Amino acid sequence: MADNVWILGITMTKFGKHADKDIVDLASAAAMGALADGGVTMREMGIMAAGNLMGPGGVGQQIQKQVGQTGIPVYNVSNACATGATALRTVIMAIKAGECDMGIAVGVEKLAGAGLLGGGGQAKRDGKVWEAKGRYGAVAPTDGRIGTDTMPGTFAQIGMEYGHKYGGADFELFARISEKNHAHSTLNPLAAYSKRFTLEEIMGDMMIAYPNTRPMCSANCDGAAAAVLVSETKLRTLSLEQQRRAVKVAASVLTTDPWEEACQILPNVNTLTRNAAKQAYEAAGVGPDDLDLVELHDCFATAELVHYDNLMLCPEGGAVDFFNSGAPWRDGTTPVNVSGGLQSKGHPISATGIANVWEVCHHLRGEAGDRQIEGAKVGLAHVIGLGSACGIHVLEKSAA
Amino acid sequence: MDDWRSSITTVRVVTDTATPTGAQVPLVDYLVLGAHPHLEANRCMSCGARFFDRRNACASCFGTEFERVAIATEGTVRAFTIVTFAAPGVPVPFVSAVIDCDGTSVRGNLVNVEPDPSKVTLHMPVRLTTYSMGIDDNGTEAVAFGFEPT
Numbered sequence: 036m037a038d039n040v041w042i043l044g045i046t047m048t049k050f051g052k053h054a055d056k057d058i059v060d061l062a063s064a065a066a067m068g069a070l071a072d073g074g075v076t077m078r079e080m081g082i083m084a085a086g087n088l089m090g091p092g093g094v095g096q097q098i099q100k101q102v103g104q105t106g107i108p109v110y111n112v113s114n115a116c117a118t119g120a121t122a123l124r125t126v127i128m129a130i131k132a133g134e135c136d137m138g139i140a141v142g143v144e145k146l147a148g149a150g151l152l153g154g155g156g157q158a159k160r161d162g163k164v165w166e167a168k169g170r171y172g173a174v175a176p177t178d179g180r181i182g183t184d185t186m187p188g189t190f191a192q193i194g195m196e197y198g199h200k201y202g203g204a205d206f207e208l209f210a211r212i213s214e215k216n217h218a219h220s221t222l223n224p225l226a227a228y229s230k231r232f233t234l235e236e237i238m239g240d241m242m243i244a245y246p247n248t249r250p251m252c253s254a255n256c257d258g259a260a261a262a263v264l265v266s267e268t269k270l271r272t273l274s275l276e277q278q279r280r281a282v283k284v285a286a287s288v289l290t291t292d293p294w295e296e297a298c299q300i301l302p303n304v305n306t307l308t309r310n311a312a313k314q315a316y317e318a319a320g321v322g323p324d325d326l327d328l329v330e331l332h333d334c335f336a337t338a339e340l341v342h343y344d345n346l347m348l349c350p351e352g353g354a355v356d357f358f359n360s361g362a363p364w365r366d367g368t369t370p371v372n373v374s375g376g377l378q379s380k381g382h383p384i385s386a387t388g389i390a391n392v393w394e395v396c397h398h399l400r401g402e403a404g405d406r407q408i409e410g411a412k413v414g415l416a417h418v419i420g421l422g423s424a425c426g427i428h429v430l431e432k433s434a435a
Numbered sequence: 436m437d438d439w440r441s442s443i444t445t446v447r448v449v450t451d452t453a454t455p456t457g458a459q460v461p462l463v464d465y466l467v468l469g470a471h472p473h474l475e476a477n478r479c480m481s482c483g484a485r486f487f488d489r490r491n492a493c494a495s496c497f498g499t500e501f502e503r504v505a506i507a508t509e510g511t512v513r514a515f516t517i518v519t520f521a522a523p524g525v526p527v528p529f530v531s532a533v534i535d536c537d538g539t540s541v542r543g544n545l546v547n548v549e550p551d552p553s554k555v556t557l558h559m560p561v562r563l564t565t566y567s568m569g570i571d572d573n574g575t576e577a578v579a580f581g582f583e584p585t
Contacts, residue, residue: 151522163572165460170488172464174577175568179525180462181579182542183518188531191516196533199513199557206552244531245517245552294494297540299486301514301533 037131039267041281042430044073047390050258050381051227052147058090058259062143063101065259065386069139070102073263074277077103080263081135084110084125086118086142086385089149098141107135115420116334118142119260119388120289124426126264127287136269142390143259144383150255153186153421182300187252187335188244189421192301194337195246197344203355204340206246210237213251213336213378215364220375222406227256227381251336253377260389279433282396285319285413286429292422302421304338308345311427315415316347319429323347326369327411328398330391332419333376343371346417365408373398373406391416392428399432456574463487466580472565473508474541474580477501485539508563509585510536515557517550530555534582546581560585 046068048061056064062085070076077099085095095109114121119142126138165174178184183192198204214234220226232240232250240248265273270281290311295303316322323346331346333339340354348369349357357363363371374380374394377387395414397403412432419425459468465475465487476485481498485506492499515532518525530545532555546564548554561582568577 151520165571165575165577167460167464174460174462175579177463179518179521179527179529180544180568182531182533182544183516183521183529185518185521187520188516188518192514192531192533195516195557196514241520242517243520245519247516294484296484296538297533299488300540300542 037133040127040130040284040287041265041267041270042262042284042392042396043075043137043265043270043277043281044069044071044263045261045389045393045396046072047225047260047386047393048258049225050256050383050390053145053257056257058087058094058143058145059097059101061145061257061259062094062098062141062261065143065261066098066102066139066141069261069263074274075137075263077105079137080105080107080139082108082110082126082129082138084112084122084138084140086112086122086388087144088113088115088118088384089144089146094143095141114424115422116332116384117289117388117418117420117424117426118385119390120418120426120428121388121424123262123264123389123392123428124287124289127284130264130266136266137263139261139263140389141259141261142385142388144385145257146255146383147257148255151185151187152255153184153189183244185244186421187247189302190335190338191244191247193304194335194340196301197341197354201352201355206238207234208355208358209246209251209336209340210234210248212333212339212358213237216333216372216376216378217250219365219373219406220379223375223380226375226379227254228379229375247335247337251378253334253382254379256381256383258381258383258386258390260386260393262389262392280400281433282399283431283433284428285321285431286315286427288314288318288427290314290425302423304419304421304423305341305345307423307425308342308417308419309347311425312346315427315429319431321413321429323369325413326415328370328373328395328408328414329417330372330374330394330414331417333372333378334382336378339372339376342417346415365406370408373408388418388426391418392430395430399430453570453572454574455570455576458573458575460575460577462568462577462579466578468565468578472580473563474506475503476506476539478504506539506541507537510534510541510561510582512545512555512557512559512561513540515545515555517552517555532582534561544581545583547583
């Protein structure tokens with residue numbers, strides 16, 4: 036039986052605009068913060084996994100040059116919006132495999148001002164002849180001619196499809212999900228945006244892709260997060276204070292999307308999330324009812340709704356009723372995105388899958404201040420990257 | 436649908452000076468033009484999974500034999516969005532939709548309908564239609580498809 040893995044130290048930078056810092060500055064701040072939080076140094080690290088999507092590549096080695104070059108292996112990982120979770124899981128697998136007893140995972144992104152993601156656009160008019168290219172033999176870019184490639188539009192359709200299947204999901208319902216997350220963000224000093232919006236403001240804001248208005252979309256911003264992981268055997272040799280603050284990784288799961296009809300034209304974010312959730316609950320020996328808080332991938336308000344169902348926080352088809360019951364508000368039965376979620380906390384892509392784990396750890400350690408979910412013992416962090424990849428981590432408070 | 440996008444390096448467009456020759460090309464190779472325009476898929480001969488792009492092997496059963504099959508030209512809207520903010524060069528607003536064409540899901544724009552949430556509805560019956568994208572310097576016309584309410 037492989038050793039259990041624990042989070043010894045974890046941190047996130049403030050999300051937002053960091054005009055004076057590059058990705059290495061942000062990642063280094065997060066890495067040094069996580070090491071200090073865990074009471075260890077780069078000397079003890081046996082592996083580093085580093086995630087970054089938009090930068091030049093090889094960010095792990097660049098980070099080492101700023102925080103400590105000790106010759107350990109670096110795994111530079113890239114897995115769309117699941118990149119941070121993939122970095123975390125890479126270190127967890129190395130520890131479980133017995134290759135080392137401590138390692139560090141870092142995720143970083145600079146996205147402030149990046150604008151719309153996913154749309155290829157239609158090329159400028161400087162050519163002469165229709166010429167078929169690519170696997171579809173397209174004579175012109177198809178974004179906007181054969182549906183949309185944009186993220187807001189893709190996830191809008193994903194939410195609308197849920198409404199088509201089960202009913203009850205309209206523009207106002209999606210906007211109210213966003214209202215909840217923006218309300219939660221007012222308690223999070225590290226969020227990129229911590230302004231409360233009224234429902235009218237959300238619905239009346241600029242429409243991006245119906246039914247997602249601007250505040251219902253994740254905020255592009257800069258940020259980094261890092262975590263130091265340790266084997267249980269090693270943890271037991273550390274100080275009682277380190278053991279008390281350590282958080283157990285009760286489950287670490289990564290899935291991809293199995294083939295299904297329609298997945299070639301609209302990514303299916305449901306099945307791989309449900310598959311990951313099933314595996315995670317089984318590995319952790321907990322069920323959805325045991326969760327004291329959930330950080331799920333609300334890249335758009337329309338996405339949050341479907342993941343209530345995919346993570347089995349409600350009966351199948353019951354996501355609308357689940358939301359209407361007040362359950363996912365911070366004073367509800369299953370608080371969801373008490374950090375403010377991606378819509379207000381922000382979504383520096385590769386940092387997200389570690390930052391959401393930090394949020395859960397923060398509560399399990401009883402260190403979340405004004406937004407503390409009292410008595411939190413178990414939490415779940417979920418991310419999904421289109422393409423697709425889904426990462427789920429279930430975290431448990433230390434009994435020590 | 437990311438894989439092909441980076442491969443599109445040249446751009447073709449309509450000029451005002453070329454003379455139409457009557458030649459046509461479809462926007463994508465799975466659109467079949469002629470008297471009865473329709474979409475075609477590559478169907479896996481082992482399991483029946485349908486793909487609009489060429490596949491090296493079937494994503495469902497790993498089979499490597501495919502045949503071309505015609506896709507129904509009528510269907511119902513299963514999901515849609517009205518895109519009002521898009522990449523430069525993409526005219527907005529437009530309606531992007533997922534259409535269930537007799538068991539095969541198709542992605543396309545809804546056309547000949549007002550891009551307004553009160554006019555577009557889930558379950559709405561639609562049919563395939565084509566429209567011209569213009570002619571190039573050789574006089575060749577490119578033809579695209581969309582779906583319109585029936």
